[in-house]
Amino acid sequence: MTPLLFLASAATTAEPGIAERFGLDAKSIVMQVISFLIVLFVLYKFGIKPVTATMEERARKIETGLKDAEAMQAKLAAAQEESAVIVKKANGEASRIVDDARKSAKDYLDRQTQEATAKANDLLGKAQQAMELEHKKMLADARQEIARLVVITTEQVLAKKLTDADRRAYNEAAARELTNA
Amino acid sequence: MASGKKQIQQLARQLFKLSLVDGVLSAERVPGVLEYLEKHYPAQSLAVLKAYHRLVKAEVARGQAVVEHAGPIGDSIVTGIAAAMTKRYRRNITGLSRPEPSLIAGLRVRVGDDVYESTVAGQLAALSASA
Numbered sequence: 001m002t003p004l005l006f007l008a009s010a011a012t013t014a015e016p017g018i019a020e021r022f023g024l025d026a027k028s029i030v031m032q033v034i035s036f037l038i039v040l041f042v043l044y045k046f047g048i049k050p051v052t053a054t055m056e057e058r059a060r061k062i063e064t065g066l067k068d069a070e071a072m073q074a075k076l077a078a079a080q081e082e083s084a085v086i087v088k089k090a091n092g093e094a095s096r097i098v099d100d101a102r103k104s105a106k107d108y109l110d111r112q113t114q115e116a117t118a119k120a121n122d123l124l125g126k127a128q129q130a131m132e133l134e135h136k137k138m139l140a141d142a143r144q145e146i147a148r149l150v151v152i153t154t155e156q157v158l159a160k161k162l163t164d165a166d167r168r169a170y171n172e173a174a175a176r177e178l179t180n181a
Numbered sequence: 182m183a184s185g186k187k188q189i190q191q192l193a194r195q196l197f198k199l200s201l202v203d204g205v206l207s208a209e210r211v212p213g214v215l216e217y218l219e220k221h222y223p224a225q226s227l228a229v230l231k232a233y234h235r236l237v238k239a240e241v242a243r244g245q246a247v248v249e250h251a252g253p254i255g256d257s258i259v260t261g262i263a264a265a266m267t268k269r270y271r272r273n274i275t276g277l278s279r280p281e282p283s284l285i286a287g288l289r290v291r292v293g294d295d296v297y298e299s300t301v302a303g304q305l306a307a308l309s310a311s312a
Binding site for chain 1: 258297
C-alpha cells in the first residue's frame with residue numbers, strides 16, 4: 001500500500017481505532033510473534049547455540065593453550081636456569097678434571113724422569129763395575145800369562161844352562177833342607 | 182755284589198796280615214802266601230790277588246822313600262834321607278833313587294802318600310800359581 005493510497009483511504013473512511021488506523025491485526029501480530037519465536041528458536045537451536053558453543057570451546061582452548069604456553073614458558077625458564085646451573089657445574093667439574101689431569105701428567109712425567117734418571121745411573125754404575133771387573137780380569141789374565149811364559153822360559157833356560165855340578169850342589173842343598181825339615 | 186767285594190777285601194787283609202812279621206812285611210812270607218793261593222784257588226782269585234797286591238804295594242811304599250832327582254846325587258844323600266825318614270816315621274824306611282829330569286834340579290821324596298819336595302820345577306810352579 002503506497003502512502004498516497006493510505007492517505008486517500010484514511011480520508012474517505014470513518015474514524016477507525018488506532019489498531020485499524022495502523023492496520024494492526026491481532027491475529028497477524030500473534031502469528032508473527034509465534035513465527036518470530038519459532039524463527040528465534042530455530043536460529044537459537046541451530047545457529048546461535050552451536051556458534052556460541054564453538055566459540056566457547058575455542059575460547060577455552062585458547063585459554064588452555066595460553067595457560068600451557070605460560071607453563072611451558074615457566075618450565076623453559078626453569079629448565080634454562082637448571083641447564084645454566086648444570087653447565088656451570090659441568091664447567092667447574094671440567095676445569096677441576098683438567099687441572100687434575102695436568103697435575104697427574106706432571107707428576108707422572110716427574111716420576112718417569114726420576115725413574116729414568118735412576119735407571120740410567122744404575123746402568124752407568126753397572127757398566128763401570130763391569131768395566132772395572134773386565135779390566136781387573138784382563139790384568140790378572142795378562143799377569144798369569146806373563147808368569148806362565150816367564151816360568152816356561154826359565155825352565156827351558158835352566159834346563160839348558162844348569163851343569164851337573166850346579167844340579168849336584170842344588171840336590172845337596174835340597175837334601176839338607178829335607179832332612180832337617 | 183757289595184758283600185762280595187767286602188769278602189774279597191777281608192780275605193786280602195787276612196792274607197796281608199799273614200805276610201807280616203812283627204808288623205813288618207816279610208819277604209819270606211809273601212811268596213808263601215802266593216803259593217798258598219796257587220794251591221787253594223779261592224773264589225774270585227783275581228780280585229783277591231789285586232786287593233792283596235794293592236795292600237802289599239802300599240805297605241812297601243810306606244817303608245820306602247822314593248827320591249826323585251834331576252842331576253847326579255850320591256848314595257850318601259839317599260841314605261841320609263832314608264835315615265831322616267826312618268827317624269821321622271819311627272819305622273824302618275829304605276831309600277830308592279829315581280831320576281826325573283823334569284824337576285830341573287832338586288829332590289822330591291815320596292813316602293807312601295806323603296810328598297816332600299825341594300825342586301826348581303816346584304818353586305817355579307809355585308811362582309806361576311801365585312801370579
